[in-house]
Amino acid sequence: MDALLRLLRRLRILIRRQRFSSELEEEMGFHREQLEKEFREDGVDPEEARYAARRRFGSELQLREQSHDVVAFRLETVLQDLRYAARQLRRNPGFAATAVLILALGIGATTAIFSVVNPILFQPLPYPHPGRVAMIWETHGDGVPLAVSFGTFFGLRERSRSFDAIAVEKPWQPTMTSAAEPERFNGQRVTPAYFRALGIVPVLGRDFQPSDDQFKGPNVVMLSDRLWRRRFGSDAAVLGRGVTLDGNLYTVIGVMPRSFENVLDPSAELWAPLQYNPSLPPDGREWGHHLRMIGRLLPGVRLQQAANEGGAILHIWAQTHAAGYRSSGGAPSGLLVHSLQDDITRDVRPALLAILGAVALVLLIACVNVTSLLLARGGQRRGEFAMRAALGASRSRLARQWVTESLLLAVVGGVCGMVVAELGVRALVALSPPGLPRLDAIRIDGAIFTFGMAMTTLIGLGCGLVPALHISRGNLHLGIGQSSLRTVRGHHTTRRTLVVAEVALALVLLVSAGLLLRSVQRIFAVALGFDPSHLLTMQVQEAGTHFQTDADRERIFEQALEAVKHVPGVTSAAFTSQLPLSGDFESYGMQFEAWPNDQFEPAFRYAVTPDYFATMRIPLLRGRLLDERDRAGAPVVVLISESLARRKFPGKDPIGQRVRIGPDIGHADRPWDVIVGVVGDVKQVSLAVTEPDAFYTTSTQWAWVDNVQSLVVRTPTDAASLAPAVRTAIWSVDKDQPIARVATMENLIAASESQRHFALVLFEAFALVALLLAATGIYGVLSGSVTERTREIGVRSALGASRNDILALVFRQGMMLAALGVVLGLLGAFAASRALITLLFGVSPLDPLTYAGVVALLLGVAAFACLRPARRAARIDPAMTLRAE
Amino acid sequence: MSEKPELMPGTLDMLILRTLARAPLHGYGIALAIRRLSDDVLTVEEGSLYPALQRLLLRGWVKAEWKLTETRRRARFYTLTTAGRRQLGIEMSEFERMIAAIGRVLQNA
Secondary structure, eight states, rough: OHHHHHHHHHHHHHTTHHHHHHHHHHHHHHHHHHHHHHHHHHTTOOOHHHHHHHHHHHHHHHHHHHHHHHSSHHHHHHHHHHHHHHHHHOOHHHHHHHHHHHHHHHHHHHHHHHHHHHHIIISSOOOSSGGGGGEEEEEEESSOOBOOOHHHEEEHHOOSSSSSEEEEEEEOOOOEEESSSSEEEEEEEEOOHHHHHHTTTEEEEEEOOOOSSTTTTOOOOOOHHHHHHHTTTTOGGGGTOEEEEETTEEEEEEEEEEEEEOOOTTTTEEEEOOOOOTTTTSGGGGGGSEEEEEEEOOOTTOHHHHHHHHHHHHHHHHHHHHHHHHHTSSSSSSSEEEEHHHHHHHHTTTHHHHHHHHEEEEEOOOOOHHHHHHHHHHHHHHHHHHHHTTTTOOHHHHHHHHHHHHHHHHHHHHHHHHHHHHHHHEEEEEOOTTTTTTGOOOOOOHHHHHHHHHHHHHHHHHHHHHHHHHHHHHHGHHHHHHHHOHHHHEEEHHHHHHHHHHHHHHHHHHHHHHHHHHHHHHHTTSOSSOOOTTEEEEEOOGGGGGOOOOHHHHHHHHHHHHHHHHSSTTOOEEESSSSSSOOOOOOOEEEETTTTOOOOOOEEEEETTTHHHHHHHHHHHEEOOOOOOOTTTSEEEEEEEEEHHHHHHHSOTTOEEEEEEEEGGTTTSOOEEEEEEEEEEOOOSSOOOOOOOEEEEETTTTOOSSSSEEEEEOSSSSGGGGHHHHHHHHHHHHHTTTTOOOEEEEHHHHHHHHHHHHHHHHHHHHHHHHHHHHHHHHHHHHHHHHHTHHHHHHHHEEEEEOOOHHHHHHHHHHHHHHHHHHHHHHHHHHHHHTTTGGOSSOOTTOOOOHHHHHHHHHHHHHHHHHHHHHHHHHHHHHHHHHHOO | OOTTTOOTHHHHHHHHHHHHHHHHHEEEHHHHHHHHHHHTSSOOOGHHHHHHHHHHHHTTTEEEEEEEEEEEEEEEEEEOOOOHHHHHHHHHHHHHHHHHHHHHHHHHH
16 A cells, blocks of 8 residues: 555656755755854854855755655666566466457447447537527426427417527428439428527528528528538539429528537438418417427526426417317426437437446456456466565565556557457447437547546556555565465455456346346337238328329329339238337327317327228227228218227227317317227337327328328238339339338337347347356466365375365355355346336346346356366376375 | 764664654754754764655655744745654664664673
8 A cells, every 4th residue: 555655646746846846946945044044153154154054965966866766766667667567478478368358358348338428428519508408398297208389389489588599390301303313311490590599500601590481481491511512512602502302492591510410310411491380370280299499598597497487488378379289189288498418318328328337347347357367477476576575676666567567468458449449339330229319429539548548547557456465465575485375365365356246247247138138028029009020111202392282192192002002012001190110209189079178188190091900900999990981071080099999988889989189179160070990009109108099090081181101011021122112113103202211110110129229239248248257257266276276185185085076175166256246246236227227128127037047147157167177176186296295 | 074973874764753753844953953962963964854855755754844934934844644653663663672782792792
């Protein structure tokens, strides 16, 4: 400990060298002056007094140098230590390579994970005053965020005094047809203050103005830097030029800067004004919950304050706009105002933190392993160190030698680790679940490198300190010629403790991985409510102005469907307004005639073509399905989901009951719709979320024709291979019809669980590494112990111990360590599994099966690791060992 | 300074620690105290206090602090730490043992 403190003091002086020198000079000067004064007071003349004082004091220059020498690191000894360390490592390449490999993996994995997690969870968003950028949701009092309607946004923008700027956005996928090849882009429809809320101004041209956002207003568009470079050759003259999007001419008014990171929609390359109707017609899209709202808070306004103010405003606003809110499922009870950073990372935070924790455990195990290796080396090099001590090396010098060696190892490991990290980051980005925010900000930069190297230095110091302390604690002089039992024993206790720690840490990781594995198994076994096999899905958009009226739109979708049905291999096909597990999320209110005091709770709205149920294989439970009779003009009929039927009509027959849906709600002048059937519940949002309330109408009987619909196609063969033919069929009807998001239903399901799956893959990898390291730890300790106990074992067998006795002896020793580690690890796992709880599904964090399985696996591997040392021990020939004595 | 008796090697540290055991002092004060207490027999080359003080600081046996003297001059005062007090005890008993041993040799040889 003393040696360490001294090292730290030396370091402090090294850092503040200037100050050290000036202070020394000052106090020496003071001393000399006092001496001079003394001599003068004794009556010596001033000139003489100065000389006398100097004589009494001694050579100041020399003394100053001596003082510096006391506190300085002697560079040449540092170099000596380094050279010596390098030689030692070269002499034992197996040891060096193992240690470097373990460290490189540990440091590399940790750095890679950290570089992914850092921009998402720790770094502020790349906007001015990022803490003031907020995401705003409506909520129905259950704390669940709900996308806002334009009506709500409009009310807040008029009346709220909390925000500098407030805006809504929705995704937009226009097709650019001005060039030879039509190309589809991702973009956003935004209200004018969108960029101001983020705090970013265009690098070229102008920002949106309120005059751009009029209903049926001018078509203007802003470009991303990427699109500007790619399609317009970075030409500043692009401003004012026209581009054709979805058949309409748009004027380019601005270009966003290259550094602009659009965290709400990283793929967006085009922005145009939203241009909703400010008269807020109660039966239009102005009341649909499909917008995301952001705001820049005024300085000093807290998130909760803004939420409270907004809630109060909405309360009054809802009374004056009751009809609008009724059509979308009722007025919200309040607002949720989150910081944008928290909001976009909310979903991934638990998984990322869990992964960060897991990789920290792996790093810890790697360090423990390397420390254990160093200790083992210490045992082998006892003689060498004793010899150096006998030749006059001080203890601190020897301790420093250890630290130098482990630092050297760590630095080599760290540099290799950076390579591992670079590869790791690429793999992580490739593997990352869709929806991981700030993907573009993930890279190994200076900050990450510093993090990695700081970690490396700490590890080097930490790992070297343990053997170094052993050196200074043990009595070195006894080491020559004979081994000090005390040192050896201390050594072994430490190594055993390390192995126990390794086993415990590995168990924590294995249990976590096991729980995740069971969760993923459970979740994929969840009943979907439809048959996902052999289903092809894609999103089809009606391309802009060619088909202005609903009737035109309807015709084009109908023709496309007809064409698809004729593709060879297609059993059935249908359109739906939203597709389960695709990320679609759209609900509308329902009003039941039988429940006059109802709050018009929202349910998922599916506007489908009649074959939807046959294609998806959603079972009909009562009544009838939709069919060709249910066309526009005919009485509107509705199917509801099983859960909704059971909740609203317990013990009654829902068939024939009457409802109003969406925009019809509250309009006493409009006819009631009739429930004609009940179908099974379907998972819409995710496999884990149970929100089964849903209603179905035919596309033609819904209030409007959706211009984006999803196509589902069932085939007896491979669904993916059918995609080109289906696409061609749709384009045979209209070559400009954009098609997006082509995927088999099975892919969609996998993607919807990709986050859990991502965490699982990493945990499995980490757990495997931990298991291997723990096994090598046990193996190493037992091997060393067998070598050192050769004599004792020889004596035992000479005294009649059978081979089995010896085997059992060594086995017992190894398994004791493993068992102890398991017990400690179980305690750790109980705690760690609580942190995992948000990632688990259908499995208790204390799931006995997982714990039992993991313990069995770990003990099995431990037993395997004991096998070889035990066999070696059993083969020891007593005659040989006794003769060798 | 060759006319004065040289200090036995290693005793300077002990003398410094001993003078500091009474009260915190600056470097000049330590030199003065050693001179006075030894009736001017032990007059070290006074500057050699400073490398010794650095060594004691490094070992954590003394602490240093800038303060004002009675004459309002800035000076660096050294204080004995607990570890320093312990070290002083060790060195003193070691020293007494050695003196006794030397005395025995001188008397009995």
